[in-house]
Amino acid sequence: MVTSTGAETRKNSESEGPEEMISTEHVLEELVQQEWQEKQEVLTNFLANREKIQNSPEFKMAFNLTDRTIRCVDEGTPGGLHCAGSCILLGLENALARLKTANADGITSHEGCGAAVAYCKTAGIDPSLADTVAREWAQKLAQASGLPYKGHITAEQMARPVEMHNAVCAYYDDTGQMNPALLKILPPGFVVSRKYFGGDDLDLCIQIALGDHGFGKRFSKENPFYVFAVSGNNNSEFSAEELAAEARATVEKYNGRVALESIILPV
Numbered sequence: 504m505v506t507s508t509g510a511e512t513r514k515n516s517e518s519e520g521p522e523e524m525i526s527t528e529h530v531l532e533e534l535v536q537q538e539w540q541e542k543q544e545v546l547t548n549f550l551a552n553r554e555k556i557q558n559s560p561e562f563k564m565a566f567n568l569t570d571r572t573i574r575c576v577d578e579g580t581p582g583g584l585h586c587a588g589s590c591i592l593l594g595l596e597n598a599l600a601r602l603k604t605a606n607a608d609g610i611t612s613h614e615g616c617g618a619a620v621a622y623c624k625t626a627g628i629d630p631s632l633a634d635t636v637a638r639e640w641a642q643k644l645a646q647a648s649g650l651p652y653k654g655h656i657t658a659e660q661m662a663r664p665v666e667m668h669n670a671v672c673a674y675y676d677d678t679g680q681m682n683p684a685l686l687k688i689l690p691p692g693f694v695v696s697r698k699y700f701g702g703d704d705l706d707l708c709i710q711i712a713l714g715d716h717g718f719g720k721r722f723s724k725e726n727p728f729y730v731f732a733v734s735g736n737n738n739s740e741f742s743a744e745e746l747a748a749e750a751r752a753t754v755e756k757y758n759g760r761v762a763l764e765s766i767i768l769p770v
């Protein structure tokens with residue numbers, strides 16, 4: 504388009520442009536609808552069988568981290584420990600203190616990071632630079648903490664469609680051990696490692712899910728986005744009641760479009 508003449512541009516926009524646009528939107532709409540149906544099915548099944556699933560021996564498989572590398576809360580970056588934008592919203596000093604508490608073993612960044620976009624907006628940086636900003640932040644944090652930078656996870660490497668967030672829930676994890684992606688029976692969701700990192704991340708997850716990059720308006724009082732407050736009896740920072748109360752303060756802002764449930768691991 505940059506090299507085309509004005510006449511060609513007009514011709515394109517008259518003949519191919521609008522059709523292309525409609526076709527792209529149509530494909531995306533189909534993808535969103537298909538993802539919505541699939542993920543709602545998993546969510547509905549989980550909600551209907553929660554007690555059975557939570558008491559089954561295989562449920563423990565979702566609490567078995569194989570590394571302590573910092574990743575974003577994004578549902579596309581499963582495993583390890585999760586803080587929005589790999590701690591980009593915390594500031595360096597706070598991030599370093601929390602990494603130490605978390606006993607982290609490395610830092611990642613990822614493409615298409617909503618937290619990095621939020622950071623750019625707050626810091627007065629052009630949001631189109633978010634990808635570079637995310638990468639540079641993670642490298643800076645790695646250097647300052649002495650931990651290895653374990654790379655930039657590309658959109659293609661992520662465990663969700665490149666085009667959208669397909670999370671139907673968020674796991675507000677106070678066990679510091681959860682990887683819901685290990686268990687297909689668990690609905691796909693953001694993970695906030697609340698045991699080590701800040702509570703504000705939950706609000707960001709909800710905003711993404713209910714916004715244009717998530718299922719958006721499909722979340723309603725009838726089909727809410729779920730927040731699961733996850734505690735382990737021996738391994739948690741807060742009591743299950745404290746954790747739920749904290750999550751509730753965020754959930755309540757969304758007029759019934761977000762529901763809260765507690766998951767308490769058996770001892």
Ligand SMILES: [Zn+2]
Nearest residue numbers: 575577616617
């Ligand atoms: Zn992110």
